[in-house]
Amino acid sequence: MVNFSAPSASERRFMPPAVAVSSVAFALHPPVDANVADPRSGDVISTWGEYAGREGARVEHATTLWLPLVRRTRPPFDDLWALPGGPIPWDEDLYHTAARTLHESVLRSPGYLEQLFTFGATTRSATAQRLVTIAYWGLYGELDLAVDPTTEPSRDVASDVATAGKNAVTEFSEALVASADANIAWFSIDRLPELAFDHADIIDYAVWRLRQRTEYSMVAHRFLSEEFTLAQMRRVHEAILGEQIDPANFRRDVLAQGQLVDTGRVEEGTPHRPARLYRFKEQPEHV
Amino acid sequence: MVNFSAPSASERRFMPPAVAVSSVAFALHPPVDANVADPRSGDVISTWGEYAGREGARVEHATTLWLPLVRRTRPPFDDLWALPGGPIPWDEDLYHTAARTLHESVLRSPGYLEQLFTFGATTRSATAQRLVTIAYWGLYGELDLAVDPTTEPSRDVASDVATAGKNAVTEFSEALVASADANIAWFSIDRLPELAFDHADIIDYAVWRLRQRTEYSMVAHRFLSEEFTLAQMRRVHEAILGEQIDPANFRRDVLAQGQLVDTGRVEEGTPHRPARLYRFKEQPEHV
DNA sequence: GAAATAGTGTCTTTGAGACATTATTTG
DNA sequence: CAAATAATGTCTCAAAGACACTATTTC
Structure with missing residues (x-):
């Protein structure tokens, strides 16, 4: 050898x-x-x-x-x-x-x-x-x-x-x-x-x-579980970008992308109004 | 060895x-x-x-x-x-x-x-x-x-x-x-x-x-000579992107970037109104 | 009802596409 | 003046920031 x-x-x-x-x-x-x-x-x-x-x-x-x-x-x-x-x-x-x-x-x-x-x-x-x-x-x-x-x-x-x-x-x-x-x-x-x-x-x-x-694609959802609230997804973006994001605008923009699916379920055990749970649409495999 | x-x-x-x-x-x-x-x-x-x-x-x-x-x-x-x-x-x-x-x-x-x-x-x-x-x-x-x-x-x-x-x-x-x-x-x-x-x-x-x-930075000028007209620069973009670009909008957008300097000179020998010659601002070295 | 967060609607600013108009040169 | 291209100005639409307002839950 x-x-x-x-x-x-x-x-x-x-x-x-x-x-x-x-x-x-x-x-x-x-x-x-x-x-x-x-x-x-x-x-x-x-x-x-x-x-x-x-x-x-x-x-x-x-x-x-x-x-x-x-x-x-x-x-x-x-x-x-x-x-x-x-x-x-x-x-x-x-x-x-x-x-x-x-x-x-x-x-x-x-x-x-x-x-x-x-x-x-x-x-x-x-x-x-x-x-x-x-x-x-x-x-x-x-x-x-x-x-x-x-x-x-x-x-x-x-x-x-x-x-x-x-x-x-x-x-x-x-x-x-x-x-x-x-x-x-x-x-x-x-x-x-x-x-x-x-x-x-x-x-x-x-x-x-x-x-x-994070800014021009949709990878951040991969930090989350299968189902997640928009607030959880927004906090991921905030952690990555290091700055706060307007919840209303974030909701509007991310839903307009058409990549999220409303599961119909809501989170449980909150001391306030529960948020809807979303999941991500299936994506083609990465290279 | x-x-x-x-x-x-x-x-x-x-x-x-x-x-x-x-x-x-x-x-x-x-x-x-x-x-x-x-x-x-x-x-x-x-x-x-x-x-x-x-x-x-x-x-x-x-x-x-x-x-x-x-x-x-x-x-x-x-x-x-x-x-x-x-x-x-x-x-x-x-x-x-x-x-x-x-x-x-x-x-x-x-x-x-x-x-x-x-x-x-x-x-x-x-x-x-x-x-x-x-x-x-x-x-x-x-x-x-x-x-x-x-x-x-x-x-x-x-x-x-x-x-x-x-x-x-x-x-x-x-x-x-x-x-x-x-x-x-x-x-x-x-x-x-x-x-x-x-x-x-x-x-x-x-x-x-x-x-x-080409779309979100200014590399296309590197195809050109030291001094160039906006029309020449536009044709480079068109060759790269494979589609036509509105001359007026191209002018507005590229000048708004603030990377071009008007040399004060104009091209010569044209059978029509001569275009101004621009050059690129100095850039930091690439890695 | 108070507190807390979810979710909606709207006003405004900005940037870009479409395109009409004016300007300057040669022949 | 005609032809050709440079250069400017304006209208419109779409995306995004700011922010007021409504909805739903627990305690």
């Missing part, structure tokens, strides 16, 4: 670049059993279930977005946080690699995933093999976060991946991190830790793109 | 994917000395200078866009046309690889170049090594096309590139094609030949993205 490990300096320049995928996966809040970083100190403090219960935080009033990060356990950037991801197996499509590595870290599959940009500057990591990263951005909706955490990864190629990863890509450990790990935690995008590589730039760009998409 | 050539089937699955760049480079018309394909038959017939002289074609009345292609001279897809591009040298940024390989094929540098999408489906080329292509799209303006064709490639790494390319990427010959070659020709986007790999899809996506950009 070809030997890729420990290339000498003179060999390195003839090696093709290593290719990996990294994902910025947004959610309105972490899964209940996930580790979270304290929005104030930045330290990983407890699971979201405990934290949210203690602080009285509610999805209803979500005002920021969260994303999962993985702590590196080897150089370079040892001990810093990085985006979930990993190398590309030789027989796996890019989209699928992004989805699979996210699942391996978060133990859940995102409801939406789209290619963001390919980062390949030679200055990204001066210490080792040239690294090209194809970045994806995705969304975890309420239903995605609720998926049973005991679910196994869907593909049966775990050994292939580990082998290819260990041999071909020396800088990436994300795919190799064990499940349900203290080295995986969720952070508010308003309070991110120091990040490995140029992952801070990748996250900035992903946030910008999410805002773009 | 590590041996990448002629991998066996069992070795291939452990090799990292080959990484290459391909570019879709639009222009209002080919350079005068470039080979062109007949818009009717699709055969390469002559240089643009001869063709345009014979047919009386004029930039003023451009109604379609053109792009350069390279004929492959080896399997797979031997003899089909493909996008200009090549493998990524270990020490070169992605953007620069796209710009350099374009220059090597077209002997000119585009005035604008932007990343499009990364194509990495495993089905793109079933016959050989896994190939990930980072596609760029770019624009050649009038000034870019006029550059002296004797200009040398700007970087002094030709031997590096050839070596890395021959060893690491078995499917790509674009970077190795000699200059001013019968295997390089320009095609109207309305009459493209049969294309290698999935390059037809890449071109479709690039055209779509160019139209998007």
Whole structure:
């Protein structure tokens, strides 16, 4: 077999670049059993279930977005946080690699995933093999976060991946991190830790793109459950855009799009007039 | 040195994917000395200078866009046309690889170049090594096309590139094609030949993205010379969008953007009232 | 009925498409 | 003056921001 490990300096320049995928996966809040970083100190403090219960935080009033990060356990950037991801197996499509590595870290599959940009500057990591990263951005909706955490990864190629990863890509450990790990935690995008590589730039760009998409398309509903009120949908837009929206105009505009269907049902248990529940029209599959 | 050539089937699955760049480079018309394909038959017939002289074609009345292609001279897809591009040298940024390989094929540098999408489906080329292509799209303006064709490639790494390319990427010959070659020709986007790999899809996506950009930003001026009339600029928009635009409304909208500066001069030699000449305000550099 | 939020209606501003009209040049 | 295109002005319609007002529920 070809030997890729420990290339000498003179060999390195003839090696093709290593290719990996990294994902910025947004959610309105972490899964209940996930580790979270304290929005104030930045330290990983407890699971979201405990934290949210203690602080009285509610999805209803979500005002920021969260994303999962993985702590590196080897150089370079040892001990810093990085985006979930990993190398590309030789027989796996890019989209699928992004989805699979996210699942391996978060133990859940995102409801939406789209290619963001390919980062390949030679200055990204001066210490080792040239690294090209194809970045994806995705969304975890309420239903995605609720998926049973005991679910196994869907593909049966775990050994292939580990082998290819260990041999071909020396800088990436994300795919190799064990499940349900203290080295995986969720952070508010308003309070991110120091990040490995140029992952801070990748996250900035992903946030910008999410805002773009929110303004001229209908992706925001993917944060919500199957059925939702217009007020819930409006709060998602407000969290993404970071500003308040007029409820009446939001209603008029979003209904004029013709993408929402009135289920005929209404929410229950409110201390006031209950709102109608809507659902989204079926969409063609993404590419 | 590590041996990448002629991998066996069992070795291939452990090799990292080959990484290459391909570019879709639009222009209002080919350079005068470039080979062109007949818009009717699709055969390469002559240089643009001869063709345009014979047919009386004029930039003023451009109604379609053109792009350069390279004929492959080896399997797979031997003899089909493909996008200009090549493998990524270990020490070169992605953007620069796209710009350099374009220059090597077209002997000119585009005035604008932007990343499009990364194509990495495993089905793109079933016959050989896994190939990930980072596609760029770019624009050649009038000034870019006029550059002296004797200009040398700007970087002094030709031997590096050839070596890395021959060893690491078995499917790509674009970077190795000699200059001013019968295997390089320009095609109207309305009459493209049969294309290698999935390059037809890449071109479709690039055209779509160019139209998007044209509608909500100001890239179209990059097709023009330093100074230009509003009518010339309008014809560029019409060629890109494929439909006519009201001259009065176009004037109002484009001037309201505040990106154009009246030079105070007017065009000369017209058989009617001469139009004012405008130029573009300085823009921050692209990334 | 008070409180709270859902939901409706309307006034106004803005931007863009359609198109009539005036201006300036050559021959 | 005729022909051709540049440049300006105006009418209309549609989308969106601001905001007043009505409706329905719990307590």
